[in-house]
Amino acid sequence: MIINHPLLGPRDSQEFTYLGDASLIERPDWQAADAVDQFYDYLYLRDNPAGLHRELWYHEQGDRSWLVVTRNTLTHDITSVELARDVAKAKGRST
Amino acid sequence: MSQINRIAGGLIDRQKTLEFQFDGKTYQGHPGDTLASALLANGVRLMGRSFKYHRPRGPLTAGSEEPNAIVALRAGARQEPNARATVAELYDGLTARSQNHIGRLSFDLLAVNDLLSPFFAAGFYYKTFMWPKAFWEKLYEPIIRRAAGLGSLSGQPDPDLYDKGFLHCDLLIIGAGPAGLAAALTAGRSGADVILADEDFVLGGRLNSETYRLDEATGADWARAAVAELASLPNVRLMARTTVLGAFDHGIYGALERVADHLPSPAAGTPRQILWRIYTKRSLLCAGAIERPIAFENNDRPGIMLGSALRSYANRWGAAVGQEVAIFTNNDEGHSTARDLLAKGLRIAAVIDSRADAPKSTAYEVLAGAVVTNTAGRLGLRSVTVGLPNGQSRRIDCQALGVSGGWNPNVHLTCHQRGRPSWDAGLAAFVPGANLPMGMSVAGAAMGQMSTTAALASGAAAAVACLADLGVSASLPKLPATEDSPLRLTPLFHVPGKGRAWLDQQNDVTVKDVKLAHQEGYISVEHLKRYTTLGMATDQGKTSNIGGLAVMAEMTGKSIPETGTTMFRPPYTPVSIAAFAGRASGVDFRPTRLTPSHHWAAEQGAVFVEVGMWLRAQWFPRAGETTWRQSVDREVLATRKSVGICDVTTLGKIDVQGTDAAEFLNRIYANAFGKLGVGKVRYGLMLREDGIAMDDGTTARLAEDHFVTTTTTANAVGVYRHLEFCRQCLWPDLDVQIISTTEAWAQYSIAGPNARKLLEKIVDPAFDISNAAFPYMGCGEITVCGGLRARLFRISFSGELAFELAVPTRYGDALMRRLVEDGREYDATVYGTEALGVMRIEKGHAAGNELNGTSTALNLGMGGMVSKKKDAIGSTLSEREGLNQPDALRLVGFRPVDPQHNFAAGSHLIGKDAEANAANDQGYLTSVAFSPSLGHSIGLGYLKNGAARTGEILRAVNPVQNAETLVEVVSAHFIDPEGERLRA
Structure with missing residues (x-):
């Protein structure tokens, strides 16, 4: 597969390490009343879609960017590649 | 015998003659030949035996789709089994051997399988070798493998790149x-x-x-x-x-x-x-x-091949399969074949055209509406029997039959x-x-x-x-006028009959086998393939899949497209494992990382051990030492007595900088880092988000906004990846930058009572490293050897007064030599990873054996370190009830009740009088070593509620080696439990 890195252009997927569902960005608030339950959901409960999937890839053999790649799990078509940092900020994760 | 079937023409260089051997016999061919074309030109049609019935076989095709002419090419270490003779280019001195027979190719002892064929129908192995079950591994499988295998490997290393x-x-x-x-x-x-x-x-x-x-x-x-x-x-x-x-x-x-x-x-x-x-x-x-065959009884004899292959051998290679040729076709191409071969001076015995409206010819006999119903010739075709439209049959002598069933x-x-x-x-x-x-x-x-x-x-x-x-404009070239005839074809996939008609010659699958599979309920094409093996092995059914489908369709009453088609998967033709491996074999299977002191250590005759990609010195044998234990014991004792030196460069080093660096570390470590003073080092325990220990190491604060964190050797890459994830995905606005500096710094541990004295000989005088000025867990940027920048950390894995000294990697070799030279007056001893391991077990420090992916901070005895006052990775889920039971495993020490006794890591702990079973399991030993300091074996291990069981006697049970030892639960700190040495 070829991943179109937002900063570096098209790169072979062999340069990357795969992590999984991009929902891992949405780490819960440790001070919530039900924090343990929220963390349990966050860590263990994932969707496994046949189709579009937003997932985290790490450019380990490259510039060390974490990326959010939107990939069709049936066809391997990649429709969007974003810097995970930008996605995290857009989700309101600041500090 | 010299090329009796060589005919005129072709793309071969007749000026040059090549000699080659097949089954030990020498033949001649020409540049441009394949092994198959050269053998045919020499009158050799028989090239192998079939997989199951050991039927004599010759080439069916002239290309990579070949199912039959499968040979072992070359000899010795370069032997290549299961090569297709039809694509093996001839060179001078080529040797090849036929495969899959016992005895001579022309008299295969296993040909008895052919006579037993009624017993060898589809699913034979599944149905027959079911019981007694114990016979399978010892008796049935070895015999079947010997009889059914194709070629074999040389067993020698491949000499080529x-x-x-x-x-x-x-x-x-x-x-x-x-x-x-x-x-x-x-x-x-x-x-x-x-x-x-x-x-x-x-x-x-x-x-x-x-x-x-x-x-x-x-x-x-x-x-x-x-x-x-x-x-x-x-x-x-x-x-x-x-x-x-x-x-x-x-x-x-x-x-x-x-x-x-x-x-x-x-x-x-x-x-x-x-x-x-x-x-x-x-x-x-x-x-x-790819042209496809038509199945009929005994359609697998040497000399029967695709019509297009007959044309290729004649036109491209100047090779005839036989002087007298019959053609069996369901389309006009059979007639092209006849005309081409006639022009080459070969005799056309007949063109058997299954179509009633077959074209007529004056140059050769056409049998319209006729089919081939059987053939004869044990080791090569002698004649075919033709079923005529009037119901009569006729025998036609020929040495070659070209079959044209259409193109896929x-x-x-x-x-x-x-x-x-x-x-x-x-x-x-x-x-x-x-x-x-x-x-x-x-x-x-x-x-x-x-x-x-x-x-x-x-x-x-x-x-x-x-x-x-692509935005490139290209214009259509002027193309030549050439052949433009339509493919006129009446589908015919097999000729009905009682005998065996082969669909897949490589796997010996006949029309009957497909019918049997259908009778037994294998309706799906994918099941058919797996049950009969149709379309498997080196040719992947390139000439057989459609024929099999057609028979299946006939049985089910469906059309071929309704019946389906099997999936095609890479590779198109077989690829050797060596090609996939490339240069990644042997020592080059993966990169090897050498430590800065590697060359020095190699000069000393060190024994090396692989640690991930690193090669580390394991111990340094000296003259007179005959066992590894002698060397390791000496290294440990010398270090504890005076001073030892160890290369610890392989530990991961991560530079953490930025105004939020302290806050970042606070969040990735379970324990607190915010208040760590400049010039101080702290041990850190890193958890995974699920509350399990991930890694540990030390972090030194070199400045308000500058930290150096170490990781274990094994986890350096994973921890760095995790930190980047935390930094970019979880807290994108923290002002913190990280970079791996593992390979930028050579780092040596200098440990033992004389460690400071040795260091004082190389640390530049401007830097005071006395206990008062540079206490335990201190750190600083210094210079050594007259101005070389260095980092000094007063940390100890061995439990001794110890420092770790880092210099830029390019000075690592020189620093090791200098330390050894300057250390002579203290009898300084360089120690390897074994002594390192012994000393850390003596001190009770956890390492990879303890941080094994199942242990929590509580298990490690560090539950109190997990701060409840801050958010850190893993802190929330470490509070889960299941991880905090009263009888949770705790890390404790063990010693044998009888000091003469040994025990092994991995042993399980069982109550003194309890039966050794899973229900009575109390925990297990993680690390065991012989302690030269104490004179007996010691161990670390996890024991249920272990912190409260000091003094208890248990059995360390090792069912793998059928051994058990009585052990006593003791403190994990065997050496200097008060920590006086490391603060000296």
Whole structure:
């Protein structure tokens, strides 16, 4: 597969390490009343879609960017590649 | 015997003669021959035995789709089993052996299987060798494997190089027949970057095997001229002997180039084969089509082959299969074969055309509406029996039979990305479907364009369209006038009969087997394939799948497209494991990382151990030491007595900088880091988000906004990746930057009571490293050896007064030599990873054996370190009830009740009088070593509620080695529990 890195252009997927569902960005608030339950959901409960999937890839053999790649799990078509940092900020994760 | 079946013409160089051996006998051939064509020219039709019944077999085809002529090529370490004689290029001195027989090829002892064939129907093995169960492994399987295997490996290391390479192009053209050449000329002239790859060693495809002309030129001459023009274009890369083996995601193709398979051995320094990865913007599949046989009784005798193969051997290689040839056809091509062979001076015994309206001929006899019903000839064809339309039969003598059942477009690569082919009723064949791999187009016979005129036109037009997609304008070339006859065909897949008619010759699958599978309920094509093995092995059913489908369709009463087709998967033809491995074999399987003191250690005769990719010195044997324990014990005792030196460069080092660096560390470590003072070091325990310990190490604060964190050797890469994830994905606005500096610094541990004295000899006088000025857990940036910048950390893994000194890596070798030199007066001893391990067990420090992916901070005895006042990775889930039971495992020490006794890591802990079973399991030992300091074995391990069980006697049970030892629960800190030495 070829991943179109937002900063570096098209790169072979062999340069990357795969992590999984991009929902891992949405780490819960440790001070919530039900924090343990929220963390349990966050860590263990994932969707496994046949189709579009937003997932985290790490450019380990490259510039060390974490990326959010939107990939069709049936066809391997990649429709969007974003810097995970930008996605995290857009989700309101600041500090 | 010299080439009795060599006939005129062909693309072989008769000026040169090549000698080769087959089954120990010497023959002659010419450059341009394949092993199969040369053997046929020498009158050899028998080339192997079949897989199951050991039937005599000769080539069915003249290409890579060959199911039968499978031989062992070359000898010794270069022996290659299961090679196809039909594509093995002849060279002087080639040796080959037939396979799959016991005794001579012409008198195979296992041919008895053929007489027993009624017992060997589909599913025979599944049904027969069921019981007694114990017989399978010892008796049945070895016998079956010996009888049924094809070739075998030499068992010796492969002496040749295999490389991997990467290519990029605008347009990859797969196949250099008429469509591929027309496409390449069109694209090449436009200036686009073009790769033209073909599995053959002569480009041109069928043009080299047919007699029709393109304008005035022969097919071979036209192809040669086209190739010459393409070779002159700098933007075109011609790749002969290169099989495009798979279509992968996003326009990436795999290809195998056989650089030196046609040579006695590869030229020095060059690889035998190269596995290419080709990145394409567009690709054009011009893979042509494969002729298919018709099944009839005893259709597998040597001398029976595809009509197109007869033409190839005659026209391209000047080789006749026999002087007297019969043709069996369901389409007009059988008649082309007859005309070509007549022109070569061969006799046509008859053309048996299954169509009642077969074309007539004055040059040879045509038996219209007739079929071949049987054949004779034990080791090679002698005659065929023909069923005539009037119900009578007639025997016709011949040594060769050309069978033409129509053509199957080579849709293989169109299916590698989930694509399914669609049925073309006119061709009675599958053609590429709509769902092609990204960027792929198809032209020529592969697209069902069966005439040469159509192939040329579709290749050129497809190239123009592909390049237009890329914004490159190409113009259609002027194409030559040539053969343009339609394929007139009446489908016929098998001739009904009572005897065995082979569909898949490689796997010995007959029409009967498919019928039996159907009777037994194997309706799905995928099940049929697995039950009968139809379409498996080296040829992957290239000549048999459609025949099998047709019989299945007949049985179910459905059409062939309704019956389905099996999936095609890469590789297109077999690829050796060596090509996939490339240079990654032996010591080069992965990179080797050497420590800065490696060369010094090698000079000392150190024994090295692999730690991940690193090679670390394990111990340093000295003269007179005969066992590793002697060396390790000496290293430990010398360190504890005076001073020892150890290369600890392999620990991961991560530089953490920024105004939020302290806050960042606070969040990735379970314990607090915010208040760590500048010039201080702290131990840190890192958890995974699920509350399990991930890694540990020390972090030094060199400045307000500058920390250096260490990781374990094994987890350096994973921890760094995790920290980048936290930094970028969880807290994107923290002002913190990290970088791995593992390879930037050489780091040595200097440990023992005289560690400070040794260091004072090299630390520049401006820096005070006295206990008062540089206390335990202190750190600082200093200079050594007269101005060399260095970092000094007062940390201890051994439990002794110890420092770790880091200098830029390029000074690492010199520093080691200097430390050893300056350490002579203290009898300084360099120690390896074994002594390091012994000392850390003596001190009770956890390492990889304890941080084993199941242990929590509580298990490690560090539960109190997990701060409840802050958010850190893993802190929330570490509070889960299941991880905090009263009887949770706790890390404690163990010693044998009898000091003479030993015990092993991995042993399970069982109550003194309890039965040794899982229900009574109290925990397990993680690390065990002989302590030279104490004179007996010691261990660390996890024990239920272990912190409260000091003094208890348990059994360390080792069922693997059938051993057990009485052990006492003690403190994990065997040496200096008060920590006085490391604060000295």
